[in-house]
Amino acid sequence: MPLQFHQFAYNSDNYGVLVHDPVNGKTACVDAGDASAVFEALQHTGWSLSDLWVTHHHWDHTDGLAEVKSKTGCHVTGPEGVNGVDDVVKGGDTFEFAGSSVELIHTPGHTLDMLNFYIPEAQTVFTGDTLFVMGCGRLFEGDGPMMWASMQKLMALPPETVIYCAHEYTLASAAFAVSVDPGNTALQTQVVRVQALRDKGLPTVPTDLATELATNPFLRPNDKAIRAELGMTDATDAEVFTEIRRRKDQF
Ligand code: ZN
Ligand code: FE
Secondary structure, three states: OOOEEEEEEEEEOEEEEEEEEEOOOOEEEEEOOOOOHHHHHHHHHOOOOOOOEEOOOOOOOOOOOOHHHHHOOEEEEOOOOOOOOOOOOOOOOOOEEEOOEEEEEOOOOOOOOOOEEEEEEHEEEEOOOEEEEEEEOOOOOOOOHHHHHHHHHHOOOOOOEEEEOOOOHHHHHHEEEHEEEEEOOHHHHHHHHHHHHEEEEEOOOOOEEEHHHHHOOOHHOOOOHHHHOOOOOOOOOOHHHHHHHHHHOOO
């Protein structure tokens, strides 16, 4: 039986996700920025928490960790330096969850400790604040070339991979994407689609890699039209990526 996923919103724009195995009843939660939101999601699904996976140290992903852990006794897996983590993991590590293998992908840039949790069997990855729908995380601790290297790790996953990211930043990301890639018809179609979802109050997350490869400017620094738009025809991909990120900061 396939894993089941339940995404829930918290704070002004965060998403957490419950990952549930219906066979043995195990449930993991990706990030715990708000304990009461986690408990509400557990009550809603009727699932009981066995595991907690932490993507990075920022408060909106960890503030609820201690309370969730003490009330559920869950086992916490995450990067070094986060209080309450039982199993410190790093990029390239794998662990087993409910019979599925989970691979850790280190994607520094937004923070240096950022880990993405990839479940190949479920064709699903949790990208934290690295890759967003049509966007990417701000560079708080890393630089452009570092984040571009992280993006390339995600771009190497199968195109059908489902991507859960940790924020609903999509409409702002979309407006920026159009500004650097105005002639992209796949992007224009996606903008209409996500606007319709937001008009109904629905999440635009998850997305999938094929869609992001076609529409997300942060995955497209080698695109001729984007390079022409930026006047960077002969620059490296890392340079173009860094310029796109710089422009987004000022958008
Ligand atoms: Zn963050
Ligand atoms: Fe965040």
